[in-house]
Amino acid sequence: MVKGRxxxxxxxxxxxDTLPQGALLDVELxxxxxxxxxDPLGCxxxxxxxxxxxxxxxxxxxxxxxxxxALIVGSIDEQD
Amino acid sequence: MVKGRxxxxxxxxxxxDTLPQGALLDVELxxxxxxxxxDPLGCxxxxxxxxxxxxxxxxxxxxxxxxxxALIVGSIDEQD
Amino acid sequence: MVKGRxxxxxxxxxxxDTLPQGALLDVELxxxxxxxxxDPLGCxxxxxxxxxxxxxxxxxxxxxxxxxxALIVGSIDEQD
Amino acid sequence: MVKGRxxxxxxxxxxxDTLPQGALLDVELxxxxxxxxxDPLGCxxxxxxxxxxxxxxxxxxxxxxxxxxALIVGSIDEQD
Amino acid sequence: MVKGRxxxxxxxxxxxDTLPQGALLDVELxxxxxxxxxDPLGCxxxxxxxxxxxxxxxxxxxxxxxxxxALIVGSIDEQD
Numbered sequence: 001m002v003k004g005r006x007x008x009x010x011x012x013x014x015x016x017d018t019l020p021q022g023a024l025l026d027v028e029l030x031x032x033x034x035x036x037x038x039d040p041l042g043c044x045x046x047x048x049x050x051x052x053x054x055x056x057x058x059x060x061x062x063x064x065x066x067x068x069x070a071l072i073v074g075s076i077d078e079q080d
Numbered sequence: 081m082v083k084g085r086x087x088x089x090x091x092x093x094x095x096x097d098t099l100p101q102g103a104l105l106d107v108e109l110x111x112x113x114x115x116x117x118x119d120p121l122g123c124x125x126x127x128x129x130x131x132x133x134x135x136x137x138x139x140x141x142x143x144x145x146x147x148x149x150a151l152i153v154g155s156i157d158e159q160d
Numbered sequence: 161m162v163k164g165r166x167x168x169x170x171x172x173x174x175x176x177d178t179l180p181q182g183a184l185l186d187v188e189l190x191x192x193x194x195x196x197x198x199d200p201l202g203c204x205x206x207x208x209x210x211x212x213x214x215x216x217x218x219x220x221x222x223x224x225x226x227x228x229x230a231l232i233v234g235s236i237d238e239q240d
Numbered sequence: 241m242v243k244g245r246x247x248x249x250x251x252x253x254x255x256x257d258t259l260p261q262g263a264l265l266d267v268e269l270x271x272x273x274x275x276x277x278x279d280p281l282g283c284x285x286x287x288x289x290x291x292x293x294x295x296x297x298x299x300x301x302x303x304x305x306x307x308x309x310a311l312i313v314g315s316i317d318e319q320d
Numbered sequence: 321m322v323k324g325r326x327x328x329x330x331x332x333x334x335x336x337d338t339l340p341q342g343a344l345l346d347v348e349l350x351x352x353x354x355x356x357x358x359d360p361l362g363c364x365x366x367x368x369x370x371x372x373x374x375x376x377x378x379x380x381x382x383x384x385x386x387x388x389x390a391l392i393v394g395s396i397d398e399q400d
Protein backbone atom coordinates (compact mmCIF):
# COMPACT_ATOMS: atom_id res chain seq x y z
CA MET A 1 0.00 0.00 0.00
CA VAL A 2 1.05 3.60 -0.23
CA LYS A 3 0.38 6.58 2.01
CA GLY A 4 -1.19 9.71 0.63
CA ARG A 5 -3.18 12.81 1.46
CA UNK A 6 -6.61 13.59 0.04
CA UNK A 7 -6.49 16.83 -1.92
CA UNK A 8 -9.83 16.87 -3.70
CA UNK A 9 -12.62 14.99 -5.40
CA UNK A 10 -13.37 14.26 -9.05
CA UNK A 11 -16.69 13.94 -10.79
CA UNK A 12 -17.26 12.01 -13.96
CA UNK A 13 -20.68 12.05 -15.58
CA UNK A 14 -19.57 10.54 -18.90
CA UNK A 15 -18.31 7.19 -17.66
CA UNK A 16 -18.49 3.49 -18.38
CA ASP A 17 -21.39 1.69 -16.70
CA THR A 18 -19.24 -0.65 -14.65
CA LEU A 19 -17.40 2.17 -12.84
CA PRO A 20 -18.96 1.98 -9.34
CA GLN A 21 -20.92 4.91 -7.95
CA GLY A 22 -19.08 6.59 -5.07
CA ALA A 23 -16.36 9.06 -4.29
CA LEU A 24 -13.30 9.29 -6.53
CA LEU A 25 -10.65 11.16 -4.58
CA ASP A 26 -7.50 12.85 -5.81
CA VAL A 27 -4.69 11.61 -3.56
CA GLU A 28 -1.18 13.06 -3.41
CA LEU A 29 1.41 10.42 -2.52
CA UNK A 30 4.55 10.98 -0.46
CA UNK A 31 6.70 11.23 -3.58
CA UNK A 32 4.58 14.02 -5.03
CA UNK A 33 2.75 11.95 -7.63
CA UNK A 34 -1.04 11.80 -7.73
CA UNK A 35 -3.52 9.01 -8.13
CA UNK A 36 -7.29 8.82 -8.12
CA UNK A 37 -8.68 6.31 -5.64
CA UNK A 38 -12.18 5.05 -4.91
CA ASP A 39 -13.15 5.97 -1.35
CA PRO A 40 -15.63 3.75 0.52
CA LEU A 41 -14.85 5.45 3.86
CA GLY A 42 -15.97 9.05 3.43
CA CYS A 43 -12.54 10.64 3.75
CA UNK A 44 -12.16 14.40 3.56
CA UNK A 45 -9.65 16.87 2.23
CA UNK A 46 -6.30 16.72 4.03
CA UNK A 47 -6.95 13.27 5.49
CA UNK A 48 -3.99 10.86 5.47
CA UNK A 49 -5.02 7.62 3.80
CA UNK A 50 -3.71 4.21 2.87
CA UNK A 51 -4.25 3.19 -0.77
CA UNK A 52 -4.14 -0.31 -2.27
CA UNK A 53 -3.49 -0.60 -5.99
CA UNK A 54 -4.03 -3.12 -8.77
CA UNK A 55 -6.44 -6.01 -9.14
CA UNK A 56 -6.84 -6.44 -5.39
CA UNK A 57 -8.49 -3.01 -5.32
CA UNK A 58 -11.15 -4.22 -7.75
CA UNK A 59 -11.84 -7.29 -5.60
CA UNK A 60 -13.55 -4.99 -3.08
CA UNK A 61 -16.59 -4.58 -5.31
CA UNK A 62 -19.56 -6.89 -5.77
CA UNK A 63 -19.15 -6.57 -9.53
CA UNK A 64 -16.02 -8.54 -10.29
CA UNK A 65 -15.57 -6.41 -13.39
CA UNK A 66 -15.37 -3.08 -11.54
CA UNK A 67 -12.60 -1.15 -13.34
CA UNK A 68 -11.04 0.28 -10.18
CA UNK A 69 -7.28 -0.05 -9.66
CA ALA A 70 -6.89 2.13 -6.55
CA LEU A 71 -8.87 1.85 -3.32
CA ILE A 72 -8.66 3.72 -0.03
CA VAL A 73 -8.52 0.90 2.54
CA GLY A 74 -7.94 2.96 5.65
CA SER A 75 -7.45 6.36 7.20
CA ILE A 76 -4.12 6.63 9.03
CA ASP A 77 -4.34 7.32 12.78
CA GLU A 78 -0.77 8.00 13.78
CA GLN A 79 2.68 6.58 13.21
CA ASP A 80 5.59 5.74 15.45
CA MET B 81 -6.67 5.46 -11.56
CA VAL B 82 -4.67 8.27 -13.05
CA LYS B 83 -5.73 11.53 -14.65
CA GLY B 84 -4.59 12.41 -18.13
CA ARG B 85 -5.33 14.48 -21.21
CA UNK B 86 -6.06 13.01 -24.64
CA UNK B 87 -3.47 14.21 -27.12
CA UNK B 88 -4.09 12.01 -30.15
CA UNK B 89 -5.12 8.68 -31.57
CA UNK B 90 -3.13 5.69 -32.81
CA UNK B 91 -3.91 3.27 -35.57
CA UNK B 92 -2.56 -0.23 -35.79
CA UNK B 93 -3.37 -2.37 -38.82
CA UNK B 94 -0.79 -5.06 -38.12
CA UNK B 95 -2.08 -6.30 -34.78
CA UNK B 96 -2.90 -9.45 -32.89
CA ASP B 97 -6.44 -10.73 -33.38
CA THR B 98 -7.47 -10.44 -29.77
CA LEU B 99 -6.77 -6.68 -29.58
CA PRO B 100 -10.32 -5.25 -29.53
CA GLN B 101 -11.51 -2.96 -32.30
CA GLY B 102 -11.99 0.61 -31.09
CA ALA B 103 -10.12 3.79 -30.36
CA LEU B 104 -6.60 3.65 -28.95
CA LEU B 105 -5.85 7.08 -27.55
CA ASP B 106 -2.52 8.64 -26.65
CA VAL B 107 -2.93 10.07 -23.15
CA GLU B 108 -0.49 12.40 -21.41
CA LEU B 109 -0.49 11.93 -17.65
CA UNK B 110 0.02 14.65 -15.05
CA UNK B 111 3.67 13.69 -14.60
CA UNK B 112 4.42 14.10 -18.31
CA UNK B 113 4.58 10.40 -19.18
CA UNK B 114 2.37 8.94 -21.89
CA UNK B 115 0.26 5.83 -22.13
CA UNK B 116 -2.04 4.40 -24.77
CA UNK B 117 -5.54 3.62 -23.49
CA UNK B 118 -8.55 1.95 -25.06
CA ASP B 119 -11.44 4.43 -25.22
CA PRO B 120 -15.01 3.11 -25.09
CA LEU B 121 -16.45 6.62 -24.52
CA GLY B 122 -15.60 8.58 -27.67
CA CYS B 123 -13.27 11.07 -26.02
CA UNK B 124 -11.65 13.81 -28.10
CA UNK B 125 -8.35 15.65 -28.16
CA UNK B 126 -7.75 17.77 -25.08
CA UNK B 127 -10.36 15.95 -22.99
CA UNK B 128 -9.41 15.20 -19.38
CA UNK B 129 -9.88 11.51 -18.69
CA UNK B 130 -9.55 8.95 -15.94
CA UNK B 131 -7.55 5.84 -16.84
CA UNK B 132 -7.55 2.45 -15.10
CA UNK B 133 -4.51 0.21 -15.60
CA UNK B 134 -3.63 -3.46 -15.32
CA UNK B 135 -5.75 -6.59 -15.44
CA UNK B 136 -8.90 -4.78 -14.32
CA UNK B 137 -8.77 -2.82 -17.59
CA UNK B 138 -8.97 -6.07 -19.54
CA UNK B 139 -11.98 -7.23 -17.53
CA UNK B 140 -14.07 -4.63 -19.39
CA UNK B 141 -14.08 -6.72 -22.55
CA UNK B 142 -16.28 -9.69 -23.47
CA UNK B 143 -13.16 -11.57 -24.51
CA UNK B 144 -11.42 -12.40 -21.27
CA UNK B 145 -8.16 -12.57 -23.19
CA UNK B 146 -8.27 -8.99 -24.50
CA UNK B 147 -4.67 -7.74 -24.20
CA UNK B 148 -5.59 -4.27 -22.96
CA UNK B 149 -3.88 -2.91 -19.84
CA ALA B 150 -5.20 0.68 -19.92
CA LEU B 151 -8.84 1.74 -20.20
CA ILE B 152 -10.51 5.15 -20.16
CA VAL B 153 -13.25 4.72 -17.54
CA GLY B 154 -14.51 8.28 -17.42
CA SER B 155 -14.24 11.84 -18.64
CA ILE B 156 -13.52 14.26 -15.80
CA ASP B 157 -16.20 16.95 -15.20
CA GLU B 158 -14.62 19.23 -12.68
CA GLN B 159 -12.62 19.03 -9.46
CA ASP B 160 -12.80 20.77 -6.12
CA MET C 161 10.52 -8.71 -4.63
CA VAL C 162 12.19 -5.62 -3.30
CA LYS C 163 14.45 -5.08 -0.32
CA GLY C 164 13.59 -2.52 2.30
CA ARG C 165 14.09 -1.46 5.89
CA UNK C 166 11.30 -1.18 8.45
CA UNK C 167 11.05 2.39 9.71
CA UNK C 168 7.80 2.38 11.65
CA UNK C 169 4.26 1.13 12.02
CA UNK C 170 0.91 2.57 11.01
CA UNK C 171 -2.44 2.31 12.72
CA UNK C 172 -5.76 2.64 10.98
CA UNK C 173 -8.95 2.51 13.03
CA UNK C 174 -11.22 3.81 10.27
CA UNK C 175 -10.72 1.05 7.72
CA UNK C 176 -12.63 -1.23 5.39
CA ASP C 177 -13.74 -4.52 6.95
CA THR C 178 -11.77 -6.73 4.60
CA LEU C 179 -8.39 -5.18 5.51
CA PRO C 180 -6.82 -7.97 7.61
CA GLN C 181 -5.95 -7.36 11.26
CA GLY C 182 -2.20 -7.28 11.81
CA ALA C 183 0.83 -5.07 11.54
CA LEU C 184 1.09 -2.51 8.75
CA LEU C 185 4.72 -1.47 8.52
CA ASP C 186 6.25 1.54 6.85
CA VAL C 187 9.13 0.23 4.74
CA GLU C 188 11.80 2.36 3.07
CA LEU C 189 13.07 0.80 -0.14
CA UNK C 190 16.62 0.99 -1.47
CA UNK C 191 15.70 3.78 -3.87
CA UNK C 192 14.35 5.96 -1.07
CA UNK C 193 10.65 5.46 -1.79
CA UNK C 194 8.29 4.13 0.87
CA UNK C 195 5.57 1.54 0.90
CA UNK C 196 3.30 0.13 3.54
CA UNK C 197 3.44 -3.65 3.83
CA UNK C 198 1.47 -6.18 5.86
CA ASP C 199 3.82 -8.02 8.23
CA PRO C 200 2.97 -11.57 9.29
CA LEU C 201 6.46 -12.13 10.76
CA GLY C 202 6.71 -9.66 13.64
CA CYS C 203 9.50 -7.55 12.17
CA UNK C 204 10.89 -4.61 14.11
CA UNK C 205 12.26 -1.17 13.33
CA UNK C 206 15.47 -1.25 11.36
CA UNK C 207 14.99 -4.83 10.19
CA UNK C 208 15.89 -5.56 6.55
CA UNK C 209 12.94 -7.22 4.83
CA UNK C 210 11.87 -8.67 1.53
CA UNK C 211 8.54 -7.38 0.19
CA UNK C 212 6.31 -8.95 -2.47
CA UNK C 213 3.87 -6.67 -4.27
CA UNK C 214 0.65 -6.97 -6.27
CA UNK C 215 -2.03 -9.63 -6.35
CA UNK C 216 0.33 -12.37 -5.16
CA UNK C 217 0.60 -10.50 -1.85
CA UNK C 218 -3.17 -10.79 -1.37
CA UNK C 219 -3.06 -14.53 -2.05
CA UNK C 220 -1.43 -14.98 1.37
CA UNK C 221 -4.71 -14.35 3.16
CA UNK C 222 -7.59 -16.73 3.80
CA UNK C 223 -9.98 -14.08 2.54
CA UNK C 224 -9.38 -13.98 -1.19
CA UNK C 225 -10.65 -10.40 -1.19
CA UNK C 226 -8.05 -9.08 1.25
CA UNK C 227 -7.06 -5.66 -0.19
CA UNK C 228 -3.35 -6.01 0.51
CA UNK C 229 -0.87 -5.32 -2.29
CA ALA C 230 2.40 -5.51 -0.30
CA LEU C 231 3.49 -8.34 2.00
CA ILE C 232 6.67 -8.92 3.97
CA VAL C 233 7.65 -12.46 2.96
CA GLY C 234 10.99 -12.68 4.75
CA SER C 235 13.58 -11.03 6.90
CA ILE C 236 16.96 -10.82 5.19
CA ASP C 237 19.83 -12.69 6.93
CA GLU C 238 22.87 -11.62 5.03
CA GLN C 239 23.98 -11.11 1.43
CA ASP C 240 27.04 -12.10 -0.55
CA MET D 241 -0.29 0.13 -23.33
CA VAL D 242 2.93 1.94 -24.03
CA LYS D 243 4.58 2.97 -27.29
CA GLY D 244 8.10 1.89 -28.07
CA ARG D 245 10.61 1.25 -30.81
CA UNK D 246 12.21 -2.13 -31.51
CA UNK D 247 15.98 -1.88 -31.10
CA UNK D 248 17.10 -5.50 -31.15
CA UNK D 249 16.42 -9.10 -30.33
CA UNK D 250 17.49 -11.33 -27.46
CA UNK D 251 18.25 -15.02 -27.39
CA UNK D 252 18.03 -17.20 -24.35
CA UNK D 253 19.08 -20.85 -24.58
CA UNK D 254 19.18 -21.46 -20.83
CA UNK D 255 15.55 -20.78 -20.00
CA UNK D 256 12.61 -22.20 -18.09
CA ASP D 257 10.46 -24.65 -20.07
CA THR D 258 7.29 -22.59 -19.87
CA LEU D 259 8.82 -19.53 -21.58
CA PRO D 260 7.17 -19.68 -25.03
CA GLN D 261 9.28 -20.13 -28.16
CA GLY D 262 9.31 -16.99 -30.31
CA ALA D 263 10.94 -13.62 -30.64
CA LEU D 264 11.94 -11.66 -27.56
CA LEU D 265 12.50 -8.07 -28.65
CA ASP D 266 14.32 -5.27 -26.89
CA VAL D 267 11.98 -2.27 -26.98
CA GLU D 268 12.92 1.29 -26.07
CA LEU D 269 9.99 3.22 -24.62
CA UNK D 270 9.31 6.92 -25.10
CA UNK D 271 10.79 7.75 -21.71
CA UNK D 272 14.09 6.08 -22.55
CA UNK D 273 13.60 2.95 -20.47
CA UNK D 274 13.80 -0.50 -22.03
CA UNK D 275 11.70 -3.62 -21.77
CA UNK D 276 11.80 -7.02 -23.39
CA UNK D 277 8.54 -8.01 -25.08
CA UNK D 278 7.36 -11.19 -26.76
CA ASP D 279 6.60 -10.50 -30.41
CA PRO D 280 3.97 -12.61 -32.19
CA LEU D 281 3.88 -10.22 -35.19
CA GLY D 282 7.35 -10.42 -36.72
CA CYS D 283 8.35 -6.82 -36.04
CA UNK D 284 11.74 -5.55 -37.16
CA UNK D 285 14.34 -3.14 -35.88
CA UNK D 286 13.15 0.44 -35.79
CA UNK D 287 9.47 -0.48 -35.94
CA UNK D 288 7.12 1.49 -33.67
CA UNK D 289 5.10 -0.91 -31.56
CA UNK D 290 2.41 -1.00 -28.91
CA UNK D 291 3.21 -3.09 -25.83
CA UNK D 292 0.80 -4.48 -23.24
CA UNK D 293 2.20 -5.36 -19.83
CA UNK D 294 1.26 -7.53 -16.86
CA UNK D 295 -0.94 -10.59 -16.54
CA UNK D 296 -3.01 -9.68 -19.60
CA UNK D 297 0.12 -10.20 -21.70
CA UNK D 298 0.36 -13.80 -20.47
CA UNK D 299 -3.28 -14.45 -21.35
CA UNK D 300 -2.27 -14.40 -25.03
CA UNK D 301 -0.67 -17.82 -24.74
CA UNK D 302 -2.28 -21.26 -24.82
CA UNK D 303 -0.30 -22.18 -21.73
CA UNK D 304 -1.93 -20.21 -18.96
CA UNK D 305 1.34 -20.39 -17.05
CA UNK D 306 3.43 -18.64 -19.71
CA UNK D 307 5.75 -16.33 -17.76
CA UNK D 308 5.46 -13.38 -20.15
CA UNK D 309 4.65 -9.94 -18.77
CA ALA D 310 5.12 -7.86 -21.93
CA LEU D 311 3.55 -8.52 -25.34
CA ILE D 312 3.67 -6.60 -28.60
CA VAL D 313 0.00 -6.27 -29.55
CA GLY D 314 0.36 -4.07 -32.60
CA SER D 315 2.60 -2.14 -34.92
CA ILE D 316 1.74 1.57 -35.00
CA ASP D 317 0.62 2.94 -38.40
CA GLU D 318 0.45 6.64 -37.87
CA GLN D 319 -0.86 9.12 -35.32
CA ASP D 320 -2.87 12.30 -35.49
CA MET E 321 10.33 -8.63 -19.05
CA VAL E 322 13.36 -6.64 -18.01
CA LYS E 323 17.06 -7.30 -18.42
CA GLY E 324 19.35 -7.35 -15.44
CA ARG E 325 22.62 -8.61 -14.05
CA UNK E 326 22.95 -10.90 -11.04
CA UNK E 327 24.96 -9.19 -8.32
CA UNK E 328 24.45 -11.45 -5.32
CA UNK E 329 22.21 -13.77 -3.37
CA UNK E 330 19.99 -13.27 -0.36
CA UNK E 331 19.16 -15.61 2.48
CA UNK E 332 16.06 -15.43 4.59
CA UNK E 333 15.62 -17.84 7.49
CA UNK E 334 12.72 -15.99 9.09
CA UNK E 335 10.19 -16.24 6.27
CA UNK E 336 6.59 -17.12 5.58
CA ASP E 337 5.95 -20.81 4.88
CA THR E 338 4.64 -20.30 1.38
CA LEU E 339 7.82 -18.62 0.11
CA PRO E 340 9.33 -21.36 -2.08
CA GLN E 341 12.72 -22.85 -1.22
CA GLY E 342 15.37 -21.86 -3.77
CA ALA E 343 17.72 -19.08 -4.74
CA LEU E 344 16.69 -15.47 -4.25
CA LEU E 345 19.03 -13.35 -6.35
CA ASP E 346 19.74 -9.66 -6.18
CA VAL E 347 19.43 -8.35 -9.73
CA GLU E 348 20.52 -4.91 -10.93
CA LEU E 349 18.37 -3.65 -13.80
CA UNK E 350 19.57 -1.52 -16.70
CA UNK E 351 18.22 1.63 -15.07
CA UNK E 352 20.23 1.05 -11.90
CA UNK E 353 17.36 -0.11 -9.71
CA UNK E 354 17.46 -3.48 -7.96
CA UNK E 355 14.98 -6.27 -7.52
CA UNK E 356 15.10 -9.67 -5.88
CA UNK E 357 14.08 -12.51 -8.18
CA UNK E 358 13.56 -16.22 -7.63
CA ASP E 359 16.04 -18.19 -9.74
CA PRO E 360 15.08 -21.69 -10.93
CA LEU E 361 18.04 -21.82 -13.38
CA GLY E 362 21.13 -21.69 -11.18
CA CYS E 363 22.44 -18.35 -12.42
CA UNK E 364 25.66 -16.94 -11.06
CA UNK E 365 27.08 -13.55 -10.22
CA UNK E 366 27.52 -11.32 -13.25
CA UNK E 367 25.15 -13.34 -15.43
CA UNK E 368 22.76 -11.35 -17.63
CA UNK E 369 19.20 -12.50 -17.01
CA UNK E 370 15.65 -11.88 -18.11
CA UNK E 371 13.15 -11.26 -15.31
CA UNK E 372 9.35 -11.52 -15.43
CA UNK E 373 7.37 -9.60 -12.81
CA UNK E 374 3.91 -9.70 -11.26
CA UNK E 375 1.37 -12.46 -10.92
CA UNK E 376 2.70 -14.37 -13.93
CA UNK E 377 5.91 -14.94 -11.97
CA UNK E 378 3.94 -16.71 -9.23
CA UNK E 379 2.21 -18.95 -11.78
CA UNK E 380 5.53 -20.79 -12.20
CA UNK E 381 5.12 -22.53 -8.85
CA UNK E 382 3.08 -25.61 -7.98
CA UNK E 383 1.66 -23.74 -5.01
CA UNK E 384 -0.69 -21.20 -6.54
CA UNK E 385 -0.21 -19.05 -3.44
CA UNK E 386 3.57 -18.69 -3.80
CA UNK E 387 4.27 -15.04 -2.91
CA UNK E 388 6.85 -14.47 -5.64
CA UNK E 389 6.49 -11.45 -7.91
CA ALA E 390 9.81 -11.68 -9.81
CA LEU E 391 11.17 -14.75 -11.61
CA ILE E 392 14.28 -15.29 -13.70
CA VAL E 393 12.92 -16.90 -16.87
CA GLY E 394 16.11 -17.02 -18.89
CA SER E 395 19.79 -16.26 -19.13
CA ILE E 396 20.59 -13.93 -22.04
CA ASP E 397 22.89 -15.37 -24.75
CA GLU E 398 23.63 -12.42 -26.95
CA GLN E 399 21.81 -9.54 -28.57
CA ASP E 400 21.80 -8.00 -32.02
